[in-house]
Amino acid sequence: MLVFPNAKLNLGLHITARRPDGFHTLETVMLPLPWCDALEVLPAAETSLTLTGRPIPGDPTTNLCRRAYELLRADFPAVPPVQIHLHKVVPIGAGLGGGSADAAFCLRALNTVLELSLTDEQLEAYARRLGSDCAFFIRNQPALALGRGDELAPLPLPQLRGAACKVIYPNLHISTAEAYAGVTPKTPAHALSAALAGPVETWRETVVNDFEAALAPKYPLLGQLKQQLYDAGAAYASLSGSGSAVFGLWPGRELPPALPLPAEYLVWDGQL
């Protein structure tokens, strides 16, 4: 079975408290971004994971696809071995949730290939054990995320349907744990879902990603890229998640011409 794990964007992100287990509670809205990896899962004589494309840091045995399979095998010891191939496209350490998407799409593909008949609720429970963001990718629809980022409620965003979007990855890996460590949690001035109910043009004043201020002293480049997107006419621009990818939105409009950016940056242009 061949699937295409897509990335996500965060629209606003409030870090509201630090939990005793070291994780943080947050309020964010996530939406699927059609920038995709390719993942194939097939029954096989022996279990294997092969990787092509963008190099993934860390030991392949800790790859989230492998961990997804091991998690299911622990509960279903009779499942046959599988051959997994991941072609990595989405940049890593970008705030685009690429690894989390691979994990969730792998769980979904294994559910089909191994005929486990798990429900979305059950798949979300497995996904949560692999990472805070993973559960989002099981249903893979725009959602308000609370708690550790894994308590999800659908939040349709009709004003963004078909919006033009540009994502810039400035070839900079930001560790999620390090980014959280730099933020002082606080109660948000107003609820994110209320701010997002307004026209996209108002979001510049009302929708905030708390990681931006925390990362600004160390990475002034991120603010400069955001300004470049506004200068190119974006209705809204922001860091995604804990960065380093920055995106701009042009609802109901064409994308601007290519921006002057260093050759080593990756740019995704498309429609939501």
Ligand SMILES: C[C@@](CO)(OP(=O)(O)O)[C@H](O)COP(=O)(O)OP(=O)(O)OC[C@H]1O[C@@H](n2ccc(N)nc2=O)[C@H](O)[C@@H]1O
């Ligand atoms: C910041 C967000 C926003 O959507 O996305 P990314 O920027 O990573 O894409 C997420 O909260 C990232 O979720 P995810 O990438 O799944 O994180 P996890 O693997 O669960 O945790 C990695 C590390 O981040 C910190 N962490 C993560 C989630 C959370 N709610 N509180 C935390 O403090 C912890 O230090 C943890 O050890």
Ligand SMILES: Nc1ncnc2c1ncn2[C@@H]1O[C@H](COP(=O)(O)OP(=O)(O)O)[C@@H](O)[C@H]1O
């Ligand atoms: N399949 C995978 N793809 C990407 N990263 C993976 C994968 N499996 C494990 N990882 C680990 O997860 C970390 C975070 O990956 P990712 O979700 O892409 O980050 P972010 O959401 O911050 O952009 C990486 O540093 C990598 O070591």
